[in-house]
Amino acid sequence: MSDLNISANKSSSLLYLRDDKIKLSLYEFFSVNKIFEKSILTKIEKTNLGIADIKCLLLISLNPGVTFNELMVNLDITKQSLNRVLKVLIEKNFILQKTNANDARKKNLYLTDSANNMLNKVLRPSIEKLSSAFLKSGTNSVQGLNQILSNIISIK
Secondary structure, eight states: OOBSSOOTTSOGGGGGGBHHHHHHHHHHHHHHHHHHHHHHHHHHTTTTOOHHHHHHHHHHHHSTTEEHHHHHHHHTOOHHHHHHHHHHHHHTTOEEEEEOSSOTTOEEEEEOHHHHHHHHHHHHHHHHHHHHHHHHHOTTHHHHHHHHHHHHHHOO
């Protein structure tokens, strides 16, 4: 199998960049995504919510006061799709919209207590699974994984 960024005279410390190792990592990303998505879908099956709704709530919980446009960019979805998601979440009393103090045309989005409670219940199994994996992986694993994911996300 061919190697990524490796020539015959580079050190063996770059063996982790071989195609087969990278492909295995990619496959594992797909597998992890499936595991977390299945866990979340199981928890929300009776709520009439979907993964898009949970992603939206999660992003708002991580960025209280986020605006519609910021949310749209971060979720990488269309205005129409985000409007559809927000309409449902507002009707379910999961999101509060507050007029922006600096620009009345903008609305800042916040989660309600019921949204926070529901999100915590839905995400609990995934958080526990991640926490357990991080504990087994050592002290630098959280920072290391987050750095890898940030690097992947920043390469467009």
